[in-house]
Amino acid sequence: MRLGLQGAGWRVVYANDLDPDKEEMYSHHFPDAPEHFHLEDVHKVAKIAGEKIPDIDLATASFPCNDLSLAGAMEGLGGKQSSAFWGFIKVLENLGERRPKLVLLENVLGFLTSHKGGDFRKAMLALNSLGYAVDPFIMNAAWFVPQSRQRLFVVGKRGAQSNVNFTDSILRPPALAKFIKANKSIRWAIADLPTPPQLKVRLEDILQPLPHTSKQWWSTDRVEYFLNQLSEKHAALAAQLKGQRNYTYGTAFRRIRNKRSMAELRTDGIAGCLRTPRGGSGRQIVFKAGKGEFYVRLMTPRECARLMGADEFKIDVPLNQALFGFGDAVCVPAVKWIAENYLNKCLEPQQNGKPIAQSKAQKVTTRDTRMKDQVLRAFEAWFAALPVYPESCGPARGTIAAALHVLELCKTNYCLNLDSYRTAHGKAQIRGLSPKKVQGILAGFDEHRIYLKETGRTNRGGPGDIGTMLDALRPFELERLPTEERNEILKSLQGFLVERVKDWHNQQRLEPSFDPTKTTWQFVADLLTKAREKGKDRILSQHLVGAKLALRFPTMTIQNFSYSTADNQLGRAGDFHVGDTAFHVTVSTGAGGQGSGVFQRCLENIQQGIRVYVIVPAGKLTAARTLAAEAAEGKISVESIESFVSQNMEEIAEFSGEHRKDRLRALLEKYNERVGAVETDKSLLINIPPNLLP
Secondary structure, eight states, rough: OOHHTTTTTTTEEEESSSSSHHHHHHHOOTTHHHEEEEEEEEHHHHHHHHHSSSOEEEEEOOOOOTTTTTTOOOGGGGGGTTHHHHHHHHHHHHTTTGGGGGGEEEEEEEHGGGGGHHHHHHHHHHHHTTTEEEEEEEEEEOOOOOOOOEEEEEEEEEOOOOOOOOOOOOOOOOHHHHHHHTTTTTTOOOOOOOOOOOOOHHHHHHEEEEETTTSOOOOHHHHHHHTTTBBBHHHHHHHHHHSSSEEEEEEEEEEETTTTEEEEEOSSSSSSOOOOOGGGGGSSSEEETTTTTTEEEEOOOHHHHHTTTOOTTTOOOHHHHHHHHHHHHHHHHHHHHIIIIIIIIHHHOOOOOOOOBBSSSSSEEOOHHHHHHHHHHHHHHHHHOOOOBGOOOOOOHHHHHHHHHHHHHHSSSSOOOOOOOOOSSTOSTTTTTOOOHHHHHTTTOOOOOOOOOTTTTGGTHHHHHHHHHHHHGGGGGGGGGHHHHHHHHHHHHHHHHHHHHHHHHHHHOOOOOOOOTTTTTHHHHHHHHHHTTTHHHHHHHHHHHHHHHHSSSSOOOEEEEEEEEHHHHHHHHHSSTTEEEEEEEEEEOOSSSSSGGGHHHHHHHTTTTOOOEEOOOGGGHHHHHHHHHHHHHEEEEEEHHHHHHHHHHHTTTTTTHHHHHHHHHHHHHHHHHHHHOOSSGGSBBBOGGGGGGG
């Protein structure tokens, strides 16, 4: 829950759970946990809510589902576990006039049907009694990650007007819509929400690439026992998958059918819903079938984290503790979608800027909005009034660099006196400003492209612009705010400038030229040289090879991932996988460089029966072939990017000069299409030479 809300701009100041194991996982990942995590029964928290919980804008509750799910005893909200909901209601009640404007509930679909809808009706009326109009909807994690996980969410809006005008949709399917329309005594406030996105990732994309020699794969005897647990229908499916030329990945759960333990396969590219196992049959099974083999193992904690959209979550607790934690969690991108498309829009501009809170059984959250929004609007007005220079595609780059630098200085010593930032000599430049300082600030916003190579001439005249910037900040008296709150606002202003830096970069496209008297090989080589000069050769190489493969095999789907998506992160065999061959594209082959791990990946491919190609720049060809021979002599094909791309272009053009122009234009257009789909850095796009255009 926290990761999803945090990704949409929320900040935590209070979190509560009863389970020490949950606290341990939370604390290991979030270093600020000691400041706000409260390990206690929510019913006891309710008694001290007025003292313990600060002012907040949002309270969330993912109370235990044990008594609401089919896997539990179906005792409903009166059960020992799920009755935590009433503790949460008591917390809200005891906050009195400090109750948050918003409430977010999350639970299994059984919450809607428990006791024939009686429990859900009572819960909604309880929120009504505290001043909240309610809006339920259903989300499926499968819209964001390859996991089938439907959950019922409810947004409570304090003081909102009633509204029951809506139509059935994927978010409010017939069963839920029928409940809403049938319960007119409940004060509903149904919002019009956009359609959630479509899933773009399949199960095989998130699986870890474990070699077949890994001990995690089951023994032959254990696999045979597993296959004997399949029904006749599923056994036939397993045999079919095993006989295919390519591998198929899927999952399985053990279930009790006719008093017998059975295994059931799922092969639609989506995992079943993660459970909360303490061990045993609740743990999901992964299988890999094809090429006459059938491999089986249990899902790893990292794979479970990925199925919850939490790939970066730190996992340093025992196996079952991690599995239980992820099985009991909320899908991160689903929560982020709710926050961005619903919660954030419910907050009015006149917020009091106080912190937030949130947690498992009870989470509370807030945003600093009013002051930040006002300052940002004034800052944007200052920026819009600056002189525009064509070479900078907007205000002078030196001014933007100086503004980033001065705002950084203001974080440690907030001062609006321009003379404090001028150099002593002539006062025509900003003190301490350098390309290194600017790049350091940009790196803090994950922007690593070179923006300025010098600041001497580019920053002359900058002090005048900086003076008007300081004047724009003066009316807000930010010096009166606590340092942390003020620095958060200054960081948001820097964030605005960083976006302008990105805009500038995104307009600096690659500009190749086409000389019809030169070879196609040379055209590709010159393109790589231009990319190398801009530090973009690694990314261009990957997408250029991808574009070539897409043109060469138009009926096949050629993988397309952003350059930053590592192979082992998504369980891919390589940058591209065509037939039974993996392609690895790298511009470095030295030890410790980008290519240092390529040949290890090649060995893993070979062990799994996958043929491999390594594609490198022509200048790295000899070194790469030497390393390939040392790693697995005669088993790794190594080609230059120039030859790999140009030869196919010539063949497709039927070695015709006129057709070659069409094919090269198609190559660059396909490259731009693939880059535009997955990369945020639009400066990677290529301006097609005029003499290649029709």
